[in-house]
Amino acid sequence: SCLVAVPPSYPPYPVEGCLIGGFITPDTNRNYTYPPELAEEIKDLVEDYQVDVEFRIEDKGNLVKELHEMTENHFKVIRHLIETKDWSFFMFVEIGLDRIHHAFWKYFDEGHHLYEPGSEFANVVEDYYVLLDTKVGELLDLIDDDTVVMVASDHGGKPMKGAFCINSWLEEQGLLKLSTPVERVVRLNDADVDWGKTVAWGWGGYYARIFLNVKGREKNGVVDPSEYESTREDIAQRIRSITGPNGETWNTTVLKPEEAYPECNGDPPDLMVYFDDLYWRSAGTMGHGRLYLPENDTGPDDAVHDKMGLYIYYDPREDLNGRAEDLNILDVAPTLIKALGLKVPEDMEGEPLT
Template identity: 40%
Template sequence: MKEKLFILGLDCIDSNILDNLNFTPNIKKMVAQGTYGTLNSTIPPITVPAWSSMLSGKDPGELGVYGFRNRRTYRYDDEVFASSHMVKFDRLWDLFSKVNKKSIIVGVPQTYPINPINGFLVSGFDSPKNSNEFCYPKELSTFIKEEIGEYLFDVTDFRNTPLDEVLDTVYSMTEKRFDLMENLIRENEWDFSILCEIGTDRIHHCFWKYHDKNHPEYEYHDKYSNVIIDYYMYIDNRIGRLLNILDDDSTTFLIVSDHGAKAMYGGVCINEILIREGWLVLKEKPNEPTKLTKDLIDWSKTKAWGDGGYYSRIFLNIVGREPQGKISPKDLRHYKEELTKLLQKIKLDNGIEISNKVYWPERIYRRVRGLAPDLIVLLGDLHWRSIGKVGYKSNWIIENDTGTDGANHSMDGVYIISGPNIKKNVRRDSSIYDITPTIIQQFNLPVNDDYIGENIFND
């Protein structure tokens, strides 16, 4: 009997889901029949690069992918959006293909632009909204249109979309994605399939403050306070349908998330802090929150600047590297140490002091490819987001500068694996880097590189 692997990727599902399984009976059944636990994410713990790290066994430095936006050159305004072209290592479907096994890939981030595979591929949420070339083979797009109608990659601008519209779109796109996968695995020969759903992430960001009673902005809402649990129940129902389709005796089923979720307490205005401390000098400070662009900065006096997002990326202005460098390369280590010390503890204008983790890419990654930030800063145990805009009168804000948001990312995702030869009801906390070597050994795939993690089942 041919062994198969099915992976369901649920973006942003937190390990806390394991603490209350009564409303998700199918996940509860998988926990009882399999091995499960937390899955420590990448640094930084965000969708891109986490999914590519999980499916390749490589860290963000090896991939050269440090977020959705990455510096292409050392010019001040030259960034490129992460794409499939940036992943230079085999991901799991490439390894299956090397032993002539077929794959069905739906919704995995960083698969656009598409590359041919041995099987079927539908690119992820980061595909252009109106792309006509999001499938392999190309004719698959005609099949999708005929069977499920318009394919939805994501909720457009979800942070600035009315909540009811977010909710409707999430359910619609999730239904279409699961329907498509059910159809593909029923009607085609395959050995490996993976479906990634971004709806869980969007639901968390938009509705977390109505769900989490420990959220500082918690607000009970007759409609919105049950949204997350209701959506989990819907996902659990779809998991039940998948379990009915898949053969229990031959298919290993893995549920996995790239990172978790937690309450967002607010945003740290990282560039306001750098301005106050003399690291960043503006030609003239705006009177209202304004995106930091190169023309606002006096580069002759600036030593560092930061980007906003789930974490703070700090860049130093180095002589001979940046166009108008300020710091001599021989003094780089000194300035990095000084800035690290400054950012490890930040006192906010409301009197709260937050402790932060400041990482040097060359110290946490096995290799640093591409143009990494000089410092990576995770703020306040990831309860705080980095705000990149300037023009604030304070060094913190309560909201997100890019729109409504109640959640930030946590380091602890989750995995649940069940199937033939999988130990039952065993909890074993693991790392995101363990997924690829585990699958390689379970399915006797070719080992063509060294991997960071290890087989989850190694004693």
């Protein structure tokens, strides 16, 4: 097998074949491949192999250049692996498509609240799709007619309407207490939180993660375990009643992790919040002086994730035509397992496409 930039792939781990780390790799000066000597092979092909780019920046012109160079180099390495390695399964992820959405959505989408008409970057997203289509086409020319091909996105994309300051809202609700008011924009870690009086706090991101300050679980917990469920439900109900900046109704989903997942590991949040069907992301910073921000609080970002993505499947052994509806990302794994001639585990979620 060959796995290129398939998360989580850092630190690299042994596989029956080769592996290249993806976007969570800190840098390529440390071990990011398996076997380790594959890194030297890549260096001979590409002088500066990048796993990702910094995309939340103002210098858009240079970002376009970096994205195209990174993508060209990725496909150069992928082509080399296809031609020189012995593989029965090959999978790669191109992070550039995600980054191009986040950095340039407002330049082509006239409905975006930050749309800039006549921008020199108006065609950047379309041009990148053309680049990807060309590069994928070149790879298809390398494989034989018996190869099964799948293209799948791990998430969709849509315009970001703004960011909602979850911790500032919790403070307004009396659920998060500060010993000293914040006078500038700070992360929660840098705020003077009075944990002895704080009921809940949140982390930002494409969705908000709300944590309750539970006695016996947190160092300075204040929520009695006997009141955990009632407190959690009270906060969930308050969040569901949040409206937009102009009083418009939001389609907000509040989930309890154990209701969404069959198994919760690590330190799951107590609540997961998808503001207005993900159109509004969660800002974890405080000190903005308002609850609603026109964009992301960690740098320029035009787009958010969406539930609907892309799913293309070709199997030369099957008569497949047309468009399939109501597919699920969970169908990807069992479809590939079946295509490899292996038995799909009975307890695996999702169904083979064919």
